[in-house]
Amino acid sequence: MSDCCAPKNEATAPPVSCPSCHSVGQAVARETVGAMATLSVPATSLCHEHYRYCSTPGCAVVYYSGDTVVLQQSDVRVPVNAKDAGPDVPLCYCFGHTRRTIAEEIAATGQSTAFAAITREVKAGHCACEVKNASGRCCLGEVRAYEKRAAQSHAIDAPAPTASAR
Numbered sequence: 530m531s532d533c534c535a536p537k538n539e540a541t542a543p544p545v546s547c548p549s550c551h552s553v554g555q556a557v558a559r560e561t562v563g564a565m566a567t568l569s570v571p572a573t574s575l576c577h578e579h580y581r582y583c584s585t586p587g588c589a590v591v592y593y594s595g596d597t598v599v600l601q602q603s604d605v606r607v608p609v610n611a612k613d614a615g616p617d618v619p620l621c622y623c624f625g626h627t628r629r630t631i632a633e634e635i636a637a638t639g640q641s642t643a644f645a646a647i648t649r650e651v652k653a654g655h656c657a658c659e660v661k662n663a664s665g666r667c668c669l670g671e672v673r674a675y676e677k678r679a680a681q682s683h684a685i686d687a688p689a690p691t692a693s694a695r
């Protein structure tokens with residue numbers, strides 16, 4: 530696996546909690562925050578050494594540094610899949626696999642090839658998770674988990690009548 534899958538400066542970053550939800554987000558490289566930030570985010574918010582990424586669903590904070598620097602979804606160029614459950618939000622930001630594309634492939638063919646396709650690209654060194662994925666990390670864990678959920682819900686949903694039938 531390439532560097533994108535290695536934890537970023539987790540050991541050296543102080544374990545600061547999210548100023549909103551108070552969970553400790555994972556350390557994220559400044560390069561990731563800079564690549565994700567919209568042009569309206571001031572440089573003074575992007576010049577710090579340590580940043581963390583908050584993945585808590587429902588928490589408005591995406592990145593923070595200490596208690597004072599906070600970037601929310603509106604400050605970030607991409608929809609953050611940890612915060613946004615929409616079908617067209619990417620799970621794989623490098624190669625454009627969304628919840629919808631994965632679910633549709635499973636509905637059409639009974640299986641998803643996304644995990645295998647992404648794995649091939651990662652091995653070929655084509656991924657850019659640190660600047661494409663809001664988490665700054667490899668998406669493979671999330672893609673695999675979603676493939677399993679989507680395959681199960683398809684298997685359950687397909688033969689069942691609609692809930693309104695009494």
Ligand SMILES: [Zn+2]
Pocket residue numbers: 547548549550551552583584585588589590
């Ligand atoms: Zn939070």
